[in-house]
Amino acid sequence: VNSVVFSPDGTKIVSGSEDTTIRIWDAATGQQVGDALTGHERWVTSVAFSPDGAQIVSGSWDATIRIWDAATGQQVGDALTGHKDCVTSVAFLPDGTKIVSGSWDATIRIWDAATGQQVGDALTGHEYHVTSVAFSPDGAQIVSGSDDETIRIWDAATGQQVGDALTGHEYRVTSVAFSPDGAQIVSGSDDETIRIWDAATGQQVGDALTGHEDNVTSVAFSPDGAQIVSGSDDNTIRIWDASTGQQVGDALTGHEDLVGSVAFSPDGAQIVSGSDDKTIRIWDAATGQQVGDALTGHEYHVTSVAFSPDGAQIVSGSWDATIRIWDAATGQQVGDALTGHEYRVTSVAFSPDGAQIVSGSDDNTIRIWDASTGQQVGDALTGHEYHVTSVAFSPDGAQIVSGSDDKTIRIWDAATGQQVGDALTGHKDCVTSVAFSPDGAQIVSGSDDNTIRIWDASTGQQVGDALTGHEYHVTSVAFSPDGAQIVSGSSDATIRIWDTATGQQVGDALTGHEALVTSVAFSPDGTKIVSGSYDRTIRIWDAATGQQVGDALTGDEAFPSVAFSPDGTKIVSGSMDTTIRIWDAATRGQLQ
Template sequence: MKTDFNFSNLLGTVYCKGNLVFTPDGASLLSPVGNRVSCFDLANNKSFTFSFAHRKNVARIALSPQGTLLLSVDEDGRAILTNFVRRTPLYNFNFKSKVYDLQFAPDGRHFAVATGRTLEVWKTPEFSRDREFAPFLKHRVYTGHFDTINRITWSSDSRFFLTASKDLTSRIWSLNPTEGFVPTILGGHKESVIGTYFSADQETLYSVSKDGAVFTWKYTGPKKNEIEFEDDRSDAVTSQERWRIVKKNFFMQGAATVKCATYHTTSDLLVVGFSSGIFSLYEMPDFNMIHTLSISQKDIDFVTINNSGDWLAFAASKLGQLLVWEWQSESYILKQQGHFDSINALVYTPDGQRVITTADDGKIKVWDITSGFCITTFTEHTSGVTACAFAKRGNVLFTASLDGSIRAWDLIRYRNFRTFTAPSRLQFSSLTIDPSGEVVCAGSLDSFDIHLWSVQTGQLLDSLSGHEGPVSSLSFASDGSSLVSGSWDHTVRIWNIFGRTQISEPLQMKSDVLSVAFRPDGRQIAACTLDGEVSFWSVEDAVQTSHVDGQRDVSGGRRIGDRRTAANSASGKNFNTICYSADGTCVLVGGNSKYIVLYDVDTGSLLKKFSVSVNLSIDGTQEMLNSKNMTEAGPIDLIDDQGEASDLEDRIDRSLPGASRGDTSVRTTRPQIRVSSVSFSPTGRSFAAASTEGLLIYSLDNYYTFDPFDLEIDITPASILGTLKRKEYLKALVMSFRLNEKYLIHQVYESIPAADIKLVVKELPVVYLSRLLTFIAKISEESPHLEFHLLWFEAVLSLHGRYLRGQAGRFGSELRMVQKCVVGIQTELARLADENIYTLDYLLCKPKSSKQGKSKTKLLMAPGSDESDEGDIQMNGDSPEDGAGWGGFSDSDGK
């Protein structure tokens, strides 16, 4: 089994804190997610997360106007410069201070950084210089503000920029010394200035303050009464032009304060977000309100607008919301929200295309692996959802909750069709489902019994007694013959629930059992216990075959209050969750640690350790602690300095004493790193882990790394294209596989005629079969040539079927990917056919409107139908009932 899994995507969280950035084309949105950055492609309905990770949570991000360089800065001022197109980190830099705003100039030559009260302007790294040793060159430092700078705004010609500060003023600066220009201070606001903006002609300025005031500034001379007042003074100054307030407007939102604002110069749109979750859209300079809408119950932390001015993006950190709103049509382009609380469990769908997550907030979310978006959310549970399981047949999901109910969900109609409850009120913590989908079993920490229900009738079938402690984990064998349960009474029991006598075979452990799992073939059990051991037992003999001591492997990362090193600390030295790989050769385990460990089942050896996070904002991720942060009052990071805040709403303490889980904005302790659940994909090409930061996806498929296979010096892109031009298809395909560049393989693959597919596959060396199957399965998800892909699958399976069958263990993951691909094509075609049938039925049943449509309707009538039937359709475009809407015959997605 391959073990080179790499981080692929981050789901379950769409926004944490910081600012949002649209790409120059306005089709994608960048959002900070913890210590990573995610990109949401709004046009193609996809998302991805950059592979690089900061040491702490990302505070500010900025994208160059050309869309090539991404600059992200964390809470401590450490920046990472990334090639946005190739998603490759280029350079690390430290601004040595907390960054409050970061903006590129419109021409892309400079970028401005607000570090507290000072402003720094840096030159943008250039690609023209080869191997720059120090790509960050400081242009100039600007000082003058007496408090934190909130916002930076560049002029359209990149010669001037504005700064809005917490000291109630705004300032105008010039990038380079300009003749006749003097840095100007704009005062008059009574609260902190959120932002100051240029108009399109740069003759007008707009400043927005926290108290809801909007000032309009123009470069004019004094008014008449001001001139008379100046003439009366002995030290009168001659009348001169300067920036003056010509108009004052107010939002009038009651007690709500302004949290964020943005201005679009081309369309003169001012967008303002308030602390009440309301945003307003105004047309400047007349201050005409276009509309006001409530999108959240919490503060709107940031708002931005794309270059065309059509889409508005809003972010709310307290609820983890990310919204993209098209204000002209008043419709949502994107509406995503992560879990409000910690994720407890996850499970893949049988086809491997989706992941279901459950959390303490009582919500169940369905995530699409391909797009990275949440498809639907179920909110019927009234308390935390602790476990979930999928039936092997059909799209039926089962969930267990602390509200005392087991619910069954239909993932075709997206509804809850069955609810199971126990005779007494219990809080269920574990769940499993019979492979046939007929019996559902659940265990509780309150009772020591295992409850069984019939899925068809919803009736309680039986209660299995035998455990002397709470039941922590349940699992069914793949053939449904046995049920295994793990308990805190130091035993694992194997139940034969379908036999005449329900006999349980107890397997004695050394400590509390936390999780159990069946091997896919049903012949072996893996169990992890509180002492950090992973035990493997044979089901037939009820004998322990091997065990692994994982205390050293899982230990790592010190809590902020630990007085001992991670190696000597007793906390977190055990695994809480375990699962087998798709082929049953490996097990994946995780616990209250920053490591996920992959073990080989046969030898018990450690294959690989995956680090979940390096985010120092989460407790338990760093190996060594700095002694200067340990004071007499405890760790300096846990000392509450909120009472010293200048704003009243920041001084009010609404936190929960001692809470380490729940809403991050109302905690008095830092969140701790933990892995609550792990699961392998049915294809075996990826696995998912539910952690403190969200749902992490690790995959073997990464096309952004150069991984050649048996490469020779004469294999180049030019030689491959030359071979393809000479119609030497087999040689060109083998050369492209050896170079392993996706675009070259794609070009050669689609250039092979359909008539030559069988000949090419017949002569293809078997060493390339794995790469060919993997490539076709991946490319079929984004290519419209469905029949062409099926011809390749048919040729490979018919010509090399015996070899693949004999090497089932080697090609297991590839064959599962092929199965997933074929099932996906079948489902998509069936949906498309049903939609076209319904459209045809509607068109054929439309009432007759004119004689002109009779002759044209005959083409659509079914064979043997009567011409006198009222099935005519008017096809001319003169009527509002025009039948030219032939878009109904195509897929709604444009396929």
């Protein structure tokens, strides 16, 4: 989360993120308000409310500025274009009529908020990236900070620089802001200091404020100008007395990664912070205590999701090394996260009776969990020499199959955890996906060697030749419910259906995705196929005709994992935006 700010009335918070979205949150409950605002094509770096709270402006690494209706979440007009590199900072004029933006193209630009047109020429003078911009409270001046280690003040009407550059920082200036009365400017820098400047003379006021142990990323005055808040790459937030420069109380701790943005609420009672730990946190400005829980679930990409056999629960695995169980009806997490893996979890699945969960991880192990208690069952299953990429139970729950980046497939006794027979070898590159046939007699595997292979589950021998046709890595494979067909997804952006008995491709490739296909699955009745992709869409296909059914389901980031519910009425997806979503398979509307 790169940028956070309160609405003028303090009831809402807006956040911008590296997942390319803007989100609005209820400041009292911490719940997201409406859907994510989508349109930017790269990281959102800066967000701000208009003075009346009716609009939001955002800047992005896609070099554009966008204006949004805060009530509906819809984009207002076209994107504002003109910058030639990443937009790093945006702000409204106090009367809401203009917007100022700073960019890595070393310029500052002013825009008409109503028309979206640039006002006058770009403001030039900085010798390197502009990182932060802000209007003075009366709108007469603009302050800018830059990677050239300077701060500059500009006449907002003429675009001319006012006086000399403010110098003193010994490294990049990351954030600047005016005091509420416009008399002072505060700046934060990668030199780990905060400095206060006289806006009229450009002279530094007092000594630098020191205490942070890493880059200072964001600074802001309190509404009464008495305090300054700062966020830092040291994962902390600090509050300072603006008149003495002394730190007020202890550092605010809780974030697990660098703090990228901080802001006071309009009444000065609370502070909001955004962090690279993907959370937004609210703090009591007087006590420094966190208010409520962080707005979060998984702390990193969700890589695998699956429904329980009765459809009542969902299991998810994530790059945050945890497995989580969710109530499919309410979307609430059930119990604590299942922890034990030492690295990213890549694949999860329920046992056929729903009593256990199996997980595979980049720590090279497979683990079995009690689904009701969340406790690990027995020791980790070891044998793979590299990342485990895919795991699945046999239909009777007696065995587990696993695929790995070590190019092998292994079968395990689910009761003892012992490997059954030798590893299945033949693939010439990483094995990405494995599944049992519905009768348990065969195993299908997909690989980065662009092939699909079928194996006899009892002997471990390959059945027939490799299935070829994909032009790039095979990422996901699954049997149809009757075992007669296999579906595969690939980095070539296509889905293909195969005859299990002959190994021949059935019909043409299913095309429509615009990036690699990450996950495929048949519906329980075998009539539909669902696919997830890095193009940020989920698509449903008619298994008989290969035609897409309806419009694509869209999200904020790539979907590494999709699955049907046991009754076929719902689809669950896991996303790189850290969320799990539930969709109505018939209407394609989001349910959770």
